[in-house]
Amino acid sequence: MAKSRGGGGPGSPGSARGLAGTRESLAEAGGDELSSLGSDSEVNGGPEERRVDKFGFIVGSRSAEGALEEVPLEVLRQRESKWLDMLNNWDKWMAKKHKKIRLRCQKGIPPSLRGRAWQYLSGSKVKLEQNVGKFDELDVLPGEPKWLDVIERDLHRQFPFHEMFMGTMQAFWCLVQICEKYLPGYYSEKLEAIQLDGQILFSLLHKVSPVAYKHLSKQKIDPILYMTEWFMCAFSRTLPWSSVLRVWDMFFCEGVKIIFRVGLVLLKHTLGSSDKLKSCQGQYETMERLRALSPKIMQETFLVQEVIELPVTERQIEREHLIQLKKWRETHGELQCKSPPRLHGAKAISEAEPPTRKALEPVPSIIVPSGPAPVPKARKSKEKNREKASVSPTSSPGAEGNGAPGAARELLHPQSSPHHQSKESLCSRESEDTYL
DSSP states (O other): OOSSTTOSOTTSHHHHHHHHHHHHHHHTOOGGGGGGTOOHHHHTTOGGGOOBOTTSSBTTOGGGOSOOOOOOHHHHHHHHHHHHHHHHTHHHHHHHOHHHHHHHHHHOOOGGGHHHHHHHHHTHHHHHHHTTTHHHHHHTSOOOHHHHHHHHHHGGGSOTTSOOSSOHHHHHHHHHHIIIIISTTTTSTTOHHHHHHHHHHHHHHHHHOHHHHHHHHHTTOOTHHHHHHHHHTTTTTTSOHHHHHHHHHHHHHHOTHHHHHHHHHHHHHHHSSHHHHTTOOSHHHHHHHHHSOOHHHHSHHHHHHHHHHSOOOHHHHHHHHHHHHHHHHHHHOSOSSOOOOOOOSHHHHHHHSOOOHHHHOOOOSSOOOSSOOOOOHHHHHHHHHHHHHHOOTTOOGGGGGTTHHHHHHHHHOGGGSGGGOOOOOTTTTOTTOOOO
16 A cells, blocks of 8 residues: 555655656546546645635535535534543443434534544444554555556545545545445455345345336346446445435444445435436436436435435345345356455444453543542441351451452452443543544
């Protein structure tokens, strides 16, 4: 994962030449591909001229289109407070109140905490802590020319000048989780996982919108023709940015079913009635309609509500996956890309990869002084009665206090008791985080 062909760090001559070459190639891009760039001042690095909008894009970039749903400031601050409490006690919330996390993700993560929340939802925070130094190790490697060529050809379409929600290393581990847990096999050479999911999407469409299903079948339009960019980019190049953020909030929490639901909603509201099909009489017209979706159905509030209400579950997706996998083997043989099974969202990832005890170890906020611990009066009398009943006349003088050291130890060091094992959050020590 080199910064440039020349290798080396950001300040090296080779790195500078690689960056300059990239900028020149970006400047030559045309049409829609310029939509992800931004202004000349951004490309030239003029910090005093940089103006970034609420989405993190340079002002004037077409990628930033889409009005953000206005949330009253008071409500936003309340949501921030609730999210801070969740993030600071993440493992407790994930274990006992996951449904509440899901509901809050559906409402939208506060912009000031989105980057941090995505790291916790995806499990990339734990992944980073389990692989300290790995990013820097990979970053200085020269990289394989074959993959560098692919990456460089695609850079200008992937929002290279967007202000990221998190640091580069954090974004890297988020990407790792997406590729390995949420969408495994999507980026393999032959796109087998994408093709399988295309068939799953098409089969689910039969139940969600029979009219759209029948039309696409009649026109013999393979799902791979319209859903590849939707799924591979998780709709980041299809929807207005305000809708993308809301979809990704839910995607990181609930997994790939959100991607399926969005695709089904778009197909249903584009091709799901006889009136809509009047202007889609052939393959070409149908594909053009799917490339130029109505702004109304992509609008944040409408789309999110439709996605939440669509009854497509993980169980349905997995059942359909087995059916389509069987059909694939009958026609194509075994899959060449052996990817691990996908995990459906934050809860499944958390259960599959529990954080290490060290990562969860709290920093004590109250220091108990050494010495004998005070024992409540009621407890003292109960212990005395118990000791009298259990001590025989022949007992040694030291036997009288057999139970006391354990009780004192528990009061002095509650963390040593199994009843007081800490479930503190991964981020309980992140006092440097700010959100205003």
